[in-house]
Amino acid sequence: MKTIQRLSLTVAATALLSGCGGSSFISTPVENIDSSPLKVSELTEREKQTWGHLDLVKDTIPGMSVEKAYEELLKNKKGASVIVAVIDSGIDIDHEDLNDVLWTNEDEIPGNGIDDDKNGYVDDVHGWNFLGDGYDEQLELTRIVAKGDTSNPQYAAAKAEYDEEFQTWNDRKMRYEQIYAQLKSADETFTKHFGKADYTKEEINAIGATTDEDLNKAVQMAKFMFSNGLDSLQDAKEEINSGLEHFAERLNYNLNLNFNGRVTGDNPDDMSTKYYGNGNVKPVKKSESHGTHVAGIIAAERGNGKGVDGVANNVKIMSLRAVPNGDEYDKDIALAIRYAVDNGAKVINGSFGKSYSPHSDWVREAIKYAADNDVIFVHAAGNESKDVDVKPNFPDDNVNYVEVANNYIRVGALEPKYGSGLLASFSNYGKKNVDVFAPGAKIYSTTPENEYDTKGGTSMAAPAVAGVAALIRSYFPDLSAGQVKQIILDSGLALNLKVVVAGDTNDVRPFSELTTSGRIVNAYNALIMAAKESSAK
DSSP states (O other): OOOOOSSSOOHHHHTTHHHHOOSOOOOOOOSSOTTSOOOOSOOOHHHHHHGGGSOHHHHSSOOOOHHHHHHHTSTTOOOOOEEEEEEESOOOTTOTTTTTSBOOOTTSOTTSSSOTTOSSOTTOSSEEETTTTOOBOOOHHHHHHHHTOTTSTTHHHHHHHHHHHHHHHHHHHHHHHHHHHHHHHHHHHHHHHHTSSOOOHHHHHTOOOOSOHHHHHHHHHHHHHHHTTOOSHHHHHHHHHHHHHHHHHIIIIITOTTOOOOOSSSOTTOTTOOOOSBSOOSOSSTTOOHHHHHHHHHHOOTTSSSSOOOSOSSEEEEEEEOOOBSOOOHHHHHHHHHHHHHTTOSEEEEOOOBSOOTTHHHHHHHHHHHHHTTOEEEEEOOSSSOBTTTSOOBSOSEETTEESOSOEEEEEEEOSSOSTTOBOTTOOBOTTTOOEEEEOSSEEEEETTTEEEEEOSHHHHHHHHHHHHHHHHHHOTTSOHHHHHHHHHHTSEEOOOEEEETTEEEEEEEGGGSSSSOEEOOHHHHHHHHHHHHHTO
16 A cells, blocks of 8 residues: 655655545655764653653654644544453453443343343443453463473473463562561661651761661661662562562462453353343452553543543443453453444454463464454554464464464554653564554553543553544444554554563664554544545445
């Protein structure tokens, strides 16, 4: 597909005026943009909270030109409503920025305990919860090792990785326990020295030379914590304690061979039992915030003066709770995809993934089912800083690089700074298996109980792209899922610059070698290209 050229009002752009009804289609750069100036000043608070929507040329920030699209292309235009399914952890459907953009199953009477629409799911008003009351779960590699089936071709690799992971997390836990003990001792020493518990950073820094060995150790510990951005030993203890809680979760649940978090009563290795779980799509605890954050990136209500604006207007979010605190089950994901398709979703976001997938065929078949029914599936590339052409990340849409469907988009994550540090250090990449990159680091969005927070991951990049897909499907509903995918890939900004890979400054490569398209997603260009494609029909 022909790309739109740099910064000029091209013949192609002019032809789009009738397609969208606009009068000011000026393209943003798609190629040869490496002369764009680097932003040297610190981002403002507003820029930090909205950077994914900003424009590379206007703002010198590598966002998706979302605001420019609304201002110049979509102003005073009415699009069709699009259902976007979010397969994730629970979503706080009562959130002030999400409660007016929810999908509602009009054929279901809430709370009557009856399957009114006879789809097999009782009281599925805003989606479905495939986890029931479950939350903590094992990693998939832990499940494989726990089964002990050495004939499984994945067993040897899973066992080796499990042993390494367990040792790594156990060592981290032991180190943090030692640090916490030292912090506690330092706190007691300072309390005794100052005769009070509410001593300050300034008072510690004012301590001069002393022969008190315990006090010297306490000062060294405190100054080490201060050098790492912590302003008090209390803050340091809270930080370390938070890490200990995370390590405990990892060891007690994710890597515990004897733990079983499945509470739905079904067999996750048997696809014949499908109607388990319940209709409560909300998080089981406030800390289960991932799904709420993802939903806000896609569709937080625009222009209501609250929190954030989602990428897409005209969206109804369908909540499908299928991602626990651990690895998701293939069965849950496959059924969630099929539920989304059968209940009208046109875009599905999957901000999850894992390195082992015993029933990857079930999920691939579901992705193919979505493609056959004209539904786009957007998937996060993963956060292991790995090349997914070498180390697999599931779900995927191919067998030995042969695609089974044309509706799957895999997304890597960008940082909010154009230049060599553009690629988020945590992001997976792959010339064959990662389609595009989008804003994913330091993303501000909705979290449970009417709150907002900044999170990072390819989990945040995927919904940004799902939002762009929803925009195209809203304003150009005649375009197929395959066409929308190709438009998103072809209309992005093609970069020729070199970037640091996986945070390793010794590993610097051309950006074009890290993704199939060699592009970063741009909503403005995508809508222009969609208008051209639509008008040609």
